[in-house]
Amino acid sequence: MKDIVRQKIGINVDIMDMLNEQISKEAHSSAAYLAMASWCDHNGLVGSADYLYKQSSEEREHMMKIFRFINDNGGTAYSPEVTNVLHDFNSLQEIFETALDQEISITKSINNIVAKCRKVQDFASEQFLLWFVNEQMEEENKFRRILEIFDIMGTDGIALKLIDERIKHGE
Template identity: 90%
Template sequence: MKDIVRQKLGINVDIMDMLNEQISKEAHSSAAYLAMASWCDHNGLTGSAEFFYKQSTEEREHMLKIFRFINENGGTAYSPEVNNVLHDFNSLQEIFESALDQEIAITKSINNIVAKCRKVQDFASEHFLQWFVNEQMEEENQIRRILEMFDLMGTDGIALKLIDERVKHGE
């Protein structure tokens, strides 16, 4: 019976499964950004802490957006478990490098789902995912611009404080 129900969904079954995996990835990103925010707070980098608290919230919102899409299209979204969140970092630059790696992995995952949508002709899911494609381009670009500041200004003393202030103001 379960297989028959899955065949009558408004969403392609394979796409639903991939989107459920994406929910887990978004939840992990949210938790990772929360850990990064905590490290920044603990190290007096309040601008960067606020940046990562905001990023954590955005990733959770992305997770919920996918969660609701699955359910609204007759599928079943699954609440994710989050494990293996890194809490120890050596520097603010390392945190932003980790954040960029994380965003690149999310982008690749979204792109893989879009490619599968095209292959199975799940046009509604592909249309839904276009927002995420655009969002990922913006998020990667934002973190790349921050990492460029480390290259231009350095990583010690006043340079670190200036970078933290610029991150806070979104410059």
């Protein structure tokens, strides 16, 4: 579908398509964090719920950043449809394991787009995406640190409440 309009945009057409796919992934992440936050709220883990509500909002901001970049460069960003969001979890630890897996998947996707940018010499898109590369390193690190707390403290009784409090305070 490389019509004349798509050929006159400021970013590579293939990169634009990959960025639109990334918009969907960011929207799915936002919805997934929202579902995780709801599970935490329902189970009295309000510190973790607050943390995950913020994560959901942050993922939406990432989606919008990409959305605007595409449109600002003459492309067409597409509003994503979000489906297949997991709502049931067995534990708080499972939520954070799922979140880490999700972030690793997003990192791989961003890295694939950056690699394609280099291949097609779309330097503006590559430069734009470098912020996301750094952001993803931070995101993965946060979730790894949270999972280490589970390893240290366990998940029974008061340990779960203490973990929830640590997550709330960003420790």
